[in-house]
Amino acid sequence: MGSTKPIALVTGASAGIGNAIAHGLVTAGYEVIGTGRRTAHLPRRDGVTYLDLDVTSDASVTAAVAQVIERYGRIDLLVNNAGVGSAGAAEESSVAQVQALFDINVFGVIRMTTAVLPHMRAQGRGRIVNISSVVGFMPAPFMAPYAASKHAVEGYSESVDHEVREYGVRVLLVEPGWTNTGFESNSVRADTPMEIYAEQRGIADKLIGEAVRAGDDPAAVARAVVAAATDTKPKLRYTAGSRAAMVSTLRRVVPSRAFDRQIRKLNRLAG
Numbered sequence: 001m002g003s004t005k006p007i008a009l010v011t012g013a014s015a016g017i018g019n020a021i022a023h024g025l026v027t028a029g030y031e032v033i034g035t036g037r038r039t040a041h042l043p044r045r046d047g048v049t050y051l052d053l054d055v056t057s058d059a060s061v062t063a064a065v066a067q068v069i070e071r072y073g074r075i076d077l078l079v080n081n082a083g084v085g086s087a088g089a090a091e092e093s094s095v096a097q098v099q100a101l102f103d104i105n106v107f108g109v110i111r112m113t114t115a116v117l118p119h120m121r122a123q124g125r126g127r128i129v130n131i132s133s134v135v136g137f138m139p140a141p142f143m144a145p146y147a148a149s150k151h152a153v154e155g156y157s158e159s160v161d162h163e164v165r166e167y168g169v170r171v172l173l174v175e176p177g178w179t180n181t182g183f184e185s186n187s188v189r190a191d192t193p194m195e196i197y198a199e200q201r202g203i204a205d206k207l208i209g210e211a212v213r214a215g216d217d218p219a220a221v222a223r224a225v226v227a228a229a230t231d232t233k234p235k236l237r238y239t240a241g242s243r244a245a246m247v248s249t250l251r252r253v254v255p256s257r258a259f260d261r262q263i264r265k266l267n268r269l270a271g
Helices: 016-027 058-072 095-105 107-123 144-167 195-213 218-230 242-253 256-266
Strands: 007-010 031-036 048-052 077-080 085-087 126-131 169-176 187-189 237-240
Touching (some): 007 058, 016 048, 016 218, 031 058, 077 218, 095 144, 126 144, 126 218, 169 242, 237 242
Parallel strands (some): 031 048, 077 126, 169 237
């Protein structure tokens, strides 16, 4: 079954930011296929068709992309949103735990991009929008693995964009700030907690919780994704929400020493 609408595939669309993105794209005129690990319980309404997908599995990614191509004949837009957060000092997370986080946040993006690119190149057009974060371009104490994964997504996206632009394909970034979602409950707690970090970890957890509750509505991220998907002359990076735009500007114009001091002050770090 084909569609006259452009076809969008959105990972991690069962809740939160991904759900907002999926419905924002429906409003913008897309036929949207939203994915999650288990989607059978999700209602089939509001123009989104759901599909089971595990971005950590090569076989699952290959099968899902093939299913979309078989049904619709093409994929015009891929939004790589599936991801997980982290909480705790870097020293408190085992290498295995960080590898598992990267398998979702980084290698999930790579798997999906690798699976979709041949189809987009063949049709001579397409956009891939990767959901990064403000911590993709700034430090995030007590979230180091998560920040590292988003830095990796930034470097990967910008590099691949140069490789595929001549084939009519763009790879773009959306950088949300703190967003009012279930980020805390979706964050991996450090698996080897240490007493020496306990007090500062508690402060960081409180600050993150406050920032999330006061954060932008997920609809702000959806609007940025729609802009990245539809702009005739797209930008490489789109910040999502007023706070993200402010942080991005500060990162560019504030001297590094002053920016470093502000990070420590905001995170209530000594020294």
